[in-house]
Amino acid sequence: MVSKVASQKKIKGQVFLPGTVHWLVVSVAINLGLLLKLIHDGHLRMEWSGPNGMPGKENGATLSSLSSYPAEPKQANDGQIQQKLINLDHGDPTMYQSYWKQMGDRTTVVISGWQSVSYFSDTKNLCWFLEPGFANAVTRLHNLVGNAETENQHIVVGTGSTQLFQAVLYALCPSDAPEPMSIVSAAPFYSSYPLITECLKSGLYKWRGDANDFDKDEPYIELVTSPNNPDGSIREAVFNGSGGIVVHDLAYYWPQYTPISSRADYDIMLFTLSKSTGHAGMRLGWALVKDETIAKKMVKFIEISSIGVSKDSQVRAAKILDVISDTYEDAETSNESKPFFDYGYEEMKKRWGQLREAVNKGQSFSLPNLPVGKCNFSNQTFGTQPAFAWVKCEQAVDDCESFLKKHKILTRGGAHFGSSKKYARVSLIGHEDDYNEFIRRFSQINYVESL
Amino acid sequence: MVSKVASQKKIKGQVFLPGTVHWLVVSVAINLGLLLKLIHDGHLRMEWSGPNGMPGKENGATLSSLSSYPAEPKQANDGQIQQKLINLDHGDPTMYQSYWKQMGDRTTVVISGWQSVSYFSDTKNLCWFLEPGFANAVTRLHNLVGNAETENQHIVVGTGSTQLFQAVLYALCPSDAPEPMSIVSAAPFYSSYPLITECLKSGLYKWRGDANDFDKDEPYIELVTSPNNPDGSIREAVFNGSGGIVVHDLAYYWPQYTPISSRADYDIMLFTLSKSTGHAGMRLGWALVKDETIAKKMVKFIEISSIGVSKDSQVRAAKILDVISDTYEDAETSNESKPFFDYGYEEMKKRWGQLREAVNKGQSFSLPNLPVGKCNFSNQTFGTQPAFAWVKCEQAVDDCESFLKKHKILTRGGAHFGSSKKYARVSLIGHEDDYNEFIRRFSQINYVESL
The missing domain is CATH 3.40.640.10 (Type I PLP-dependent aspartate aminotransferase-like (Major domain))
Known part of the structure; x- marks a missing residue:
């Protein structure tokens, strides 16, 4: 059921520089890669704490780390976000917030103080x-x-x-x-x-x-x-x-x-x-x-x-x-803004594209094959692009959740789902900044681990 | 613990008319009383149905009659309200709605469409x-x-x-x-x-x-x-x-x-x-x-x-x-409207006054003695005036809930509270119209039963 997605040659967002600068970039990337490998192999130990710190899991319950995720991430500079714990454990659907902000007042509600007094609705x-x-x-x-x-x-x-x-x-x-x-x-x-x-x-x-x-x-x-x-x-x-x-x-x-x-x-x-x-x-x-x-x-x-x-x-x-x-x-309102499911579809498509690219950077991870079908709603044919990715850690990694946690990526391990620890569930519907940082780290890990 | 409240001579809202008219009113009241007694004794049977009808209780669960109470009672004329099922089973606090209406826009909230996206608050x-x-x-x-x-x-x-x-x-x-x-x-x-x-x-x-x-x-x-x-x-x-x-x-x-x-x-x-x-x-x-x-x-x-x-x-x-x-x-806003607890206190005081008057009309019902104390908040000394009355049916009535139900007053019987069926709990915090009609019927029942 789980198979490696075919390698893609075109890597979005990557810019090739000529001559010396090119080699400098490659050299820095390799250094960074080796550093990450040292961390992963346990030669360098990382610890973190504070508001985004990972609290101790309690009684083995899955959701105990809920409190480690900020509802509204503060604007962070690049250095900060690279140190940040990225929480993709929960399916917190903050991806959608930007759409609803774009919609302005159209979904605003005004509720008077005398409403919601009775228990009864109908x-x-x-x-x-x-x-x-x-x-x-x-x-x-x-x-x-x-x-x-x-x-x-x-x-x-x-x-x-x-x-x-x-x-x-x-x-x-x-x-x-x-x-x-x-x-x-x-x-x-x-x-x-x-x-x-x-x-x-x-x-x-x-x-x-x-x-x-x-x-x-x-x-x-x-x-x-x-x-x-x-x-x-x-x-x-x-x-x-x-x-x-x-x-x-x-x-x-x-x-x-x-x-x-x-x-x-x-x-x-x-x-x-x-x-x-x-x-x-x-x-x-x-x-x-x-x-x-x-x-x-x-x-x-x-x-x-x-x-x-x-x-x-x-x-x-x-x-x-x-x-x-x-x-x-409503023809009139539909001209004013992108319809909701169109937005959601395109955002999920983009994120799945980024994830597949990152997976294709090495041999460390794989993703399930997902079915393709015709959508009666959009009249498009496309593959399922779920809210979560079910990532398998390949090679010698036996505990995918723990492995990713070392890189400050919180996911939910396969055992919680009655499955193998080789798997981890990763949310794809969080804040864009967090998702981009996840993709950056995930690509690096994949690249370095596959060296 | 439960005792009869001392009889009160001054009956609020009662007007004594002189001469013939007075006797006519007394005569009609007695006729109405005898009619009610016939109904109660089972010689005349009442049935009701429709939106306010009493649904069958399911599995003995207490709350199954929730759906028999309208959230927003329609304006009814006197004849209609006298036929209406008055539901005082639940503590639906609709009494407070009129206060919040008086407060106008001060408690209105405006919530944008992008709010409440994340699971997390703090x-x-x-x-x-x-x-x-x-x-x-x-x-x-x-x-x-x-x-x-x-x-x-x-x-x-x-x-x-x-x-x-x-x-x-x-x-x-x-x-x-x-x-x-x-x-x-x-x-x-x-x-x-x-x-x-x-x-x-x-x-x-x-x-x-x-x-x-x-x-x-x-x-x-x-x-x-x-x-x-x-x-x-x-x-x-x-x-x-x-x-x-x-x-x-x-x-x-x-x-x-x-x-x-x-x-x-x-x-x-x-x-x-x-x-x-x-x-x-x-x-x-x-x-x-x-x-x-x-x-x-x-x-x-x-x-x-x-x-x-x-x-x-x-x-x-x-x-x-x-x-x-x-x-x-806030001195400025406090001049504009009655403070909330003052409103609530006065409303409860009024309703308890009406109820005690009704109880004092005969020997059919009694109420618990409730403690009197000094309130540190209001600096007033007063007796507890609860959201519910714990009514005891005196004399030969063994099942107070069923007895009141015959008069289209829904209450919750004592057995639900681990107590005797001689008791029924009556909500005092419903809509004013319903409460007034309850008081009218309750007074009549008490008067007639005590003849």
């Missing part, structure tokens, strides 16, 4: 805490993009798709079953699934790991993330046992990441603002659920665990989703 | 998803009101105090203990505690009910709500076993409800916007936590279960809390 809806404007905007956007069927589906809003995942487990696992329900997903799977499932040692459900290894003749839930986090693969359920229920996490099924090949029409589909529009700080997700009883039980869970979902974020999200639809549907 | 804070402006506003308000010590406390923000309660359980219950930790609270206790605790059949903790009945020599957590939900009593921990940890839910420790007698300085204190400012739809609460390790584990839970808390709601809440402080601290 008492006629089975999801009584769902703001009607948000529900309409979600339906409109899915219909525009064509990535999910919204007819005969109930929308359930959640505090991110993370809460919705828990609501699904609560809804699907009978409280009177003799044994907890088995929860599985094909490895590599999203690292939060086992953490959430095991967090409270629930008697309703139990994490059973890789769906490929599951062969019990008992009820189970299989989580299918497509495109997959971490490796970007396009997926279907792998296990077809009796009594199985499949939950589709479609957080990345948007046209900036992957061709929209068909309108998904599964029983339970999860989406999130974080990865569609990039508004992770809103903590907002939604589920499309066919069965009314399941939708009601999900609503019940959200009622018990948080008595609904922030109205403020729903109001903002409605505005943002509607503006995205406007840029495609 | 990477220097152990609670990395806590907006600094919200943290400052919380500290400022506590210092102004004097209801909680903020020095040497960590602020942890949550999706309502409901999520914070779960975070506390996660933080305090060791994952490797042989038995789940016992969770107790003195009855009557907040009805959501057992629901949340038992919801996922956690192996970390187990609901053990009334703290007064708990006598095991093992680690436990006692939840102390003060003023208490549902009965408004001022509380301290009742059980002093070894290995006990006390969690203080101070959702109602604000000067509109109770005299602020001292600056609370407990190890773990929970607060919520819903009951302090009335912004339930924001789903925002905060904990003040002394121990850094506990605070970190709470943050970890919120990270795993929802990857933080809505930034939008935090931004709005910061504005609202700051405006409240402004109305007390």
Whole structure:
């Protein structure tokens, strides 16, 4: 599945100088390369601390280093950024911030002090805490993009798709079953699934790991993330046992990441603002659920665990989703600015291009082959360009996360995803400055390691 | 503990007419009374349905009737409101909406489309998803009101105090203990505690009910709500076993409800916007936590279960809390409008006055005696005037909730709070129209039942 991408001859941004200057540059590059190799081999030790320092991991939980990443990186000069810890562990979607800044006031919302007083949003809806404007905007956007069927589906809003995942487990696992329900997903799977499932040692459900290894003749839930986090693969359920229920996490099924090949029409589909529009700080997700009883039980869970979902974020999200639809549907506004998914697609394409170039600089790393397809939304044919890269450290490196950490690049190692430590997940949707610095270091490491 | 409040001779709002008209009014009142008694005794059956209809309770869960309450009641004429189902089951704090409307633009926030992109709010804070402006506003308000010590406390923000309660359980219950930790609270206790605790059949903790009945020599957590939900009593921990940890839910420790007698300085204190400012739809609460390790584990839970808390709601809440402080601290603005807690205090005083009058119309109901004290914030001496009334049905009525439901008044019965069905909890913080109609019906029932 993982193979080396063919070498590319044209290296973007590289300038060849004539004569002496050329040789000087080559000499300095080799010196720098040797220095980096010394550091990597442990002859020189690096330590760092302070606001961007790496805190100690706690109880083996994956996300403990969240606090090492600044929300708003300060302007740094070149010297500073070369010393900086680059955190690509989390999928913090700050890449999108520049787009929303370009959009100016068009997505600004004004909320009065008397709003959001009641717990209730729409008492006629089975999801009584769902703001009607948000529900309409979600339906409109899915219909525009064509990535999910919204007819005969109930929308359930959640505090991110993370809460919705828990609501699904609560809804699907009978409280009177003799044994907890088995929860599985094909490895590599999203690292939060086992953490959430095991967090409270629930008697309703139990994490059973890789769906490929599951062969019990008992009820189970299989989580299918497509495109997959971490490796970007396009997926279907792998296990077809009796009594199985499949939950589709479609957080990345948007046209900036992957061709929209068909309108998904599964029983339970999860989406999130974080990865569609990039508004992770809103903590907002939604589920499309066919069965009314399941939708009601999900609503019940959200009622018990948080008595609904922030109205403020729903109001903002409605505005943002509607503006995205406007840029495609409204001829007048669409002339004023680049439509959102076009921006996202081009940015992801650029970043994947940079990454593949860096990988091609040596033999230290490889990337998965990703499928190419026709996108019904954009009418373009392109390869999946996921929010994360699933990097494999080749040769003698056994722990890719630790290896990159020595170079002040924080990633999430393969073991968190039920896979080998030879892999690490790298976020491609962070701030541009950080990403460029990552590419610079990654290229250097690859070059030096391959000497 | 529960006693009949002394009869009051002066009945507010009652007008005595001379001669014939007087007798006509008395006659009509008696006819109406007899009609109500027939309905109550089952000789006439009432049914209702539609948007305000009472949905079937599901799996015995307390909150299943949430959807029967409209967020924004339509303007109704007198005839309509007399037929309306009055939902006082939930503590939906819509009473506060009129105050915030009066405040006009002063609490309006403008949020740009590029805000709330990152997951992170403040990477220097152990609670990395806590907006600094919200943290400052919380500290400022506590210092102004004097209801909680903020020095040497960590602020942890949550999706309502409901999520914070779960975070506390996660933080305090060791994952490797042989038995789940016992969770107790003195009855009557907040009805959501057992629901949340038992919801996922956690192996970390187990609901053990009334703290007064708990006598095991093992680690436990006692939840102390003060003023208490549902009965408004001022509380301290009742059980002093070894290995006990006390969690203080101070959702109602604000000067509109109770005299602020001292600056609370407990190890773990929970607060919520819903009951302090009335912004339930924001789903925002905060904990003040002394121990850094506990605070970190709470943050970890919120990270795993929802990857933080809505930034939008935090931004709005910061504005609202700051405006409240402004109305007390800023001489210029304080002249423009009534300060928030003054409004809340007067509204609660008025509503409690109406309720006591209604109770005094007959012998059918009684209310708890509530403590009187000096408030350090307002310098007034007054009795606790809680957000809920803990009504006891006297005489032959064994199920107070069902009894009131026959009169289209939805309340929450005592059994949900670990107490007798003779009691029902009634919200006093709903819309004024609904509350007035409740008082009208309640007075009539009391009068007729006592004939």
